Amino acid sequence: MSNLSSAAFWNLTFHVQTFGCQMNKHDSERVTGMLEALGALSVDSVEEADIVVFMTCCVREAADVRLMGQVSSMKNIALRAGSPLRKRMVAIGGCIGQRDGGKLLDELPHVDVVFGTNNLASLPSMLESVLDDGSRLSETVEESEAFPTELPTTREHSWAAWLPITIGCNNFCTYCIVPYVRGREKSRPFEDIVREAEGYVAAGVKEITLLGQNVNSYGRDLYGNPRFADILQAVAETGIERLRFATSHPKDLTDEVIAKFGSVPNLMPALHLPAQHGSNSILKAMHRSYTVEHYRELVSKLREACPGISMSTDIIVGFPGETEEDFQATYRLVEDIGYSQVFTFIYSKREGTPAAKLVDDTPREVIQDRFDRLRVAVEKGAYDFNQAQAGKTVPVLFEGASKKDERTITGRSPENITVNVPLPDEMSAEALMGSIANVEIAEAKTWYLRGTLA
Ligand code: 5AD
Numbered sequence: 001m002s003n004l005s006s007a008a009f010w011n012l013t014f015h016v017q018t019f020g021c022q023m024n025k026h027d028s029e030r031v032t033g034m035l036e037a038l039g040a041l042s043v044d045s046v047e048e049a050d051i052v053v054f055m056t057c058c059v060r061e062a063a064d065v066r067l068m069g070q071v072s073s074m075k076n077i078a079l080r081a082g083s084p085l086r087k088r089m090v091a092i093g094g095c096i097g098q099r100d101g102g103k104l105l106d107e108l109p110h111v112d113v114v115f116g117t118n119n120l121a122s123l124p125s126m127l128e129s130v131l132d133d134g135s136r137l138s139e140t141v142e143e144s145e146a147f148p149t150e151l152p153t154t155r156e157h158s159w160a161a162w163l164p165i166t167i168g169c170n171n172f173c174t175y176c177i178v179p180y181v182r183g184r185e186k187s188r189p190f191e192d193i194v195r196e197a198e199g200y201v202a203a204g205v206k207e208i209t210l211l212g213q214n215v216n217s218y219g220r221d222l223y224g225n226p227r228f229a230d231i232l233q234a235v236a237e238t239g240i241e242r243l244r245f246a247t248s249h250p251k252d253l254t255d256e257v258i259a260k261f262g263s264v265p266n267l268m269p270a271l272h273l274p275a276q277h278g279s280n281s282i283l284k285a286m287h288r289s290y291t292v293e294h295y296r297e298l299v300s301k302l303r304e305a306c307p308g309i310s311m312s313t314d315i316i317v318g319f320p321g322e323t324e325e326d327f328q329a330t331y332r333l334v335e336d337i338g339y340s341q342v343f344t345f346i347y348s349k350r351e352g353t354p355a356a357k358l359v360d361d362t363p364r365e366v367i368q369d370r371f372d373r374l375r376v377a378v379e380k381g382a383y384d385f386n387q388a389q390a391g392k393t394v395p396v397l398f399e400g401a402s403k404k405d406e407r408t409i410t411g412r413s414p415e416n417i418t419v420n421v422p423l424p425d426e427m428s429a430e431a432l433m434g435s436i437a438n439v440e441i442a443e444a445k446t447w448y449l450r451g452t453l454a
């Protein structure tokens with residue numbers, strides 16, 4: 001990046017369109033940071049943008065299909081008036097870029113640049129070369145050149161920061177494409193993480209979320225094998241007001257980390273712990289390496305360490321070979337745990353994964369019916385969890401005006417539940433954004449709480 005002449009980017013506008021997980025969102029912040037550092041201007045819509053960058057996801061087929069539609073529609077959108085370019089530049093990055101590489105240039109003639117998950121840093125020079133000579137370029141690499149965190153960043157919210165501590169995944173769950181497109185797990189040096197966290201605290205950031213496909217296995221590839229519990233403690237000690245982490249694999253969640261929920265006051269009482277399924281035979285076929293009994297025991301220990309902790313999870317319905325009895329086991333798990341939120345997914349076959357070779361003959365309607373039935377348990381869990389918050393006074397980190405009503409401000413409780421608060425007459429949403437204030441919870445719905453400033 002250092003030998004780029006940033007003059008190429010002056011007067012250019014860009015828009016980054018992001019799909020998928022938090023890691024992708026974070027990568028998008030790096031892309032925005034790099035392009036802004038070179039003088040380009042970030043804009044909110046593709047219509048106004050000279051350069052459109054798609055940060056893609058291929059974890060399920062639906063995301064794949066949607067992306068192709070959106071990319072194709074680019075050719076029908078006119079370039080903005082006053083653009084210095086003759087044609088809008090379109091770049092595809094993220095997991096589909098990594099998976100399909102140069103094939104995308106063949107399939108989509110109006111795409112100019114394809115890059116992958118491991119070479120974000122090359123994007124500016126690739127764009128510059130295309131600007132120079134009108135060529136089209138694809139470049140993906142197997143191993144990451146640098147931890148993306150070393151790149152500039154423009155955060156979505158000034159008060160919250162995602163901080164990647166690992167990239168990649170070594171778990172190879174049989175349904176999952178991630179290890180093939182994000183590569184092997186790599187941990188970021190301990191000191192770099194702490195230094196970045198200290199920088200955020202000094203800059204007034206209120207909440208840090210440590211990120212990784214499986215944060216619990218942090219440090220296994222580093223000298224001295226620092227553990228995830230150590231980095232959690234060290235980041236907590238920077239004095240950050242709110243600390244969270246995602247995602248955790250149940251097989252690697254240690255008692256030491258569980259104990260932190262009871263002993264580290266700024267570690268928020270919320271944990272996303274993907275169960276994926278409630279039946280041991282399916283968990284085995286998924287190569288998840290734990291039993292549902294072990295999972296339930298983890299939740300008991302978490303609740304002992306931190307009563308009132310908010311549990312959320314991911315569940316896959318319709319994995320190949322799932323019987324009604326297997327599904328019932330998932331249903332019971334969701335009912336028994338009482339999650340505040342469950343992300344439910346219908347199994348989506350991904351070519352190249354081991355599960356793609358399994359016989360998959362459960363009729364679509366049967367799977368859809370299970371999925372619909374599960375929603376009932378999911379909604380009941382969320383409703384009951386939220387009812388228990390009614391009447392409490394909770395500190396809320398405010399994010400901005402509600403999308404539905406500009407006189408309502410929305411934020412998050414420590415348990416990560418959305419809290420809506422009507423703005424007092426004399427107050428603007430901007431005045432509260434990024435700050436933490438106490439809210440008396442008057443009303444609890446399935447997906448949000450409502451209250452007034454205390
Ligand atoms: N089909 C359906 N859901 C999947 N997930 C990952 N791969 C697949 C797939 N092939 C889900 C898992 C994971 C979440 C991010 O996406 O539940 O935790």
Ligand code: SF4
Pocket residue numbers: 169170171172173176177178179213214249
């Ligand atoms: Fe995919 Fe499993 Fe890795 Fe999560 S832990 S990213 S589900 S392979």
